[in-house]
Amino acid sequence: MSKRSGMVSNSHPENLKTFFKKEYHQKILNKSTDVPEMTPDFPIALSEVGISDKTVWINLPYGKIPFNAEITTNLSGAFKGIHMSRIEKIIADLYEKQFKDLKEYGLILAKALLDTQNSNLARVYLNGKIPYISKTSISEKSSIDHIKISYEVIWKKGVTNPLSSMLGLTVFHITACPCTQEYNKSLFKTDNEKIPLPTHSQRCETSLCIEDKKNCIDYNDLLNCLKNPLHLIQDLLKRPDEAELILACHNKPQFAEDVVRQISFEIIKRLNDKIADDAFIKISSKSFESIHIHNVICRIKSSFKSLKDALMA
Numbered sequence: 393m394s395k396r397s398g399m400v401s402n403s404h405p406e407n408l409k410t411f412f413k414k415e416y417h418q419k420i421l422n423k424s425t426d427v428p429e430m431t432p433d434f435p436i437a438l439s440e441v442g443i444s445d446k447t448v449w450i451n452l453p454y455g456k457i458p459f460n461a462e463i464t465t466n467l468s469g470a471f472k473g474i475h476m477s478r479i480e481k482i483i484a485d486l487y488e489k490q491f492k493d494l495k496e497y498g499l500i501l502a503k504a505l506l507d508t509q510n511s512n513l514a515r516v517y518l519n520g521k522i523p524y525i526s527k528t529s530i531s532e533k534s535s536i537d538h539i540k541i542s543y544e545v546i547w548k549k550g551v552t553n554p555l556s557s558m559l560g561l562t563v564f565h566i567t568a569c570p571c572t573q574e575y576n577k578s579l580f581k582t583d584n585e586k587i588p589l590p591t592h593s594q595r596c597e598t599s600l601c602i603e604d605k606k607n608c609i610d611y612n613d614l615l616n617c618l619k620n621p622l623h624l625i626q627d628l629l630k631r632p633d634e635a636e637l638i639l640a641c642h643n644k645p646q647f648a649e650d651v652v653r654q655i656s657f658e659i660i661k662r663l664n665d666k667i668a669d670d671a672f673i674k675i676s677s678k679s680f681e682s683i684h685i686h687n688v689i690c691r692i693k694s695s696f697k698s699l700k701d702a703l704m705a
Contacts, residue, residue, distance in 0.1 A: 427472060427473070428471060428472055428473040428474060428475050428510075429471060429472070429510070430471075430472040431470065431471075431472065432469065432471070432472045432473075434469075435469030435470065436469050437466070437467065437468050437469045438466060438467040439466055440464040440465070440466060440515065441464060441465065441466075441467050441473070441474050442462070442463045442464030442465055442474065442476075442479065442515075443461075443462070443463050443464075443476065443479055443480075444461075444462040444463075444464075445460065445462075446460070446461045446462070446463065446483070447459070447460060447461070448461045448483055448486075448497075448518070449487060450486075450491060450494065450497050450518075451487075451488070451489060451490045451491055452491060452492075452493065452494070452522070453492065453493075454522060454523055455523075457520060457521075457522055458520060459494070459518045459519060459520035460518070460519050460520060461483075461516070461517065461518050462515075462516075462517040463479055463501065463505065463514075463515075463516050463517075464514070464515045465505055465506070465509045465511035465513060465514050465515070466511050466512065466513040467510065467511055468510070468511075470510075471510045474509050474510070474511065475508065475509060478508040478509065479505065479508075481508075482501060482504045482505065482508065483501075485504075486500065486501065493610065493611065494518055494541055494542075494543045494611075495543050495545075495557070495559060495604075495610075497518070497543075498516045498518055498543045498544075498545045499545055499547075499554070499557075501516050502514045502515070502516045502545045502546075502547040502554070503547065506547060506549045511549070512548060512549040512550070513546065513547070513548050513549070514545075514546070514547050514549075515544070515545070515546045515547075516543075516544070516545050517542070517543075517544045518542060518543050518544075519540065519541070519542035519543075519560070520540070520541065520542075521538040521539070521540055521541075522538065522539060522541055523536065523537075523538060524537045524538055524539040525537070526624070526626060528626060528628060528629060528630065528633040529632075529633050529636045529637070530630070530632035530633050530635075530636055531630040531632060531633055533628050533630065533633075534628070535626035535627055535628035535629070536627070536628070537564075537626055537627050539561060539562060539563055539564075539615070540560075540561070540562035540599075541559075541560065541561050541562075541611055542558075542559075542560035542561075542562075542601070543557075543558065543559055543560070544556070544557075544558040544560075545557050545558075553607070556603060556672075557603065557604045557605070557607070558601055558602070558603050558604070558672070559601065559602055559604055559609055559610075559611060559614060560599060560600065560601040560602075560614075560674075561599065561600055561601075561611055561614040561615055561618065562597060562598065562599040562600075563597075563598060563615070563618050563619075563622065563624055564595065564596070564597055564598075564624065564625050565595075565596050565598060565622040565623050565624050565625055566593055566594065566595055566596065566623050566625050566637065566641050567593060567594055567596055567623070567641060567645070567646040567647075567648070567651065567679060568588075568591050568592070568593045568641045568642045568644075568645040568646070569591045569592050569593070569594075569645060569647070570591070570645035570646070570647065570650075571591075571647075572590070572591040572592060573588065573589045573590075573591040573642070573645055576589040576590060576591070577589065588639065588642035588643050589642075591642065591645060592682050592683045593638070593641060593642070593682060594679045594680055594681050594682045595625065595679075595680050596622075596648070596651070596677060596678060596679045596680065597677070597678045597680075598618065598622065598651060598652075598655070598675070598676065598677040598678070599674075599675070599676045599677075600614050600617060600618055600655060600659075600674075600675055601672075601673070601674040601675075601676075602614060602659070602663075602667060602671065602672075602673055603667075603668075603671040603672040603673070604671075605667075605668035605670070605671045606666060606667065606668055606671075608666050609663065609666050609667070613662070613663055613666065616658075616662060617655060617658045617659050617662055617663065618655060618658075620658055621651070621654035621655055621657075621658050622651065622655075623637060623640050623641040623644070625637070647690075648677045648678075648679045648688045648689070648690035649690055651677045651690065652675045652676075652677050652690050652691065652692045653692075655675050656673075656675060656692060656699050656702075656703075657703065659673065659696075659699065660696075660699060660700055660703060664700075667696045668696065669695065669696055669697035669700075670695055670696070670697065671695065671696045672693075672694075672695060673692070673693070673694050673695070673696055673699060674691065674692070674693050675691065675692040676689070676690075676691045676692075677689070677690050677691070
């Protein structure tokens with residue numbers, strides 16, 4: 393058993409009972425038909441074939457983190473199938489290696505995929521959670537939370553750079569409804585803005601995905617675009633911290649529509665020089681409503697140039 397925490401088996405081949413010797417298996421392999429290389433019954437090209445719902449463990453600066461993976465390639469009509477075991481071999485080879493971020497892992501995996509398959513297009517999609525540690529506003533305690541990150545790369549054989557490289561980050565925050573507050577001004581016959589009026593609030597999950605065409609965006613860029621316009625929530629909150637968070641979100645109430653628009657402005661303000669005009673941007677927010685049975689969703693899907701043009705209109 394390994395000295396690492398958890399159940400990690402280090403069984404050696406000599407401890408395994410086999411029916412046939414290794415040499416005999418190799419002899420059979422040398423003369424047997426490689427079925428994936430055969431011609432299929434119907435020579436139809438496949439857009440994507442591979443594995444999904446695969447957990448890959450990635451050595452990142454904050455530890456070895458599990459990510460969910462979908463790994464696929466295209467396949468021409470000349471071949472019956474892809475070599476599935478070669479995908480698993482790549483994953484096994486990368487298990488002990490260190491990576492500076494999720495993007496580096498995804499790029500290496502996609503490149504290795506093209507080198508080992510009868511295909512000319514590879515796609516890797518990874519998503520998971522990483523630790524996010526932040527100080528509370530008043531008690532200054534460290535809250536140990538998480539954010540979600542994702543990476544998708546599409547790479548064509550023979551091309552120096554990926555066809556698409558998309559970074560994604562998701563945070564959790566709270567909003568207060570401006571509609572009820574506005575109504576309560578009339579209800580309570582007051583325009584006093586020193587103390588925020590009552591309204592309902594809701595926990596939200598908001599994602600930002602940016603296509604990294606210039607190869608100069610990292611996950612901190614995405615996080616900075618989300619932190620300023622949103623009231624991020626934390627698991628560890630003492631009563632003064634809770635009071636400050638509730639006051640902040642009631643002083644700056646937001647619809648889901650406000651959330652995605654304010655993030656759009658933040659992207660343009662912070663990342664104008666890092667994002668190509670034709671880069672794809674996706675902002676998605678989900679509000680888990682407190683006084684309704686339904687939830688609310690709001691999305692922006694746009695090129696970076698279209699976002700800028702909208703603000704200058």
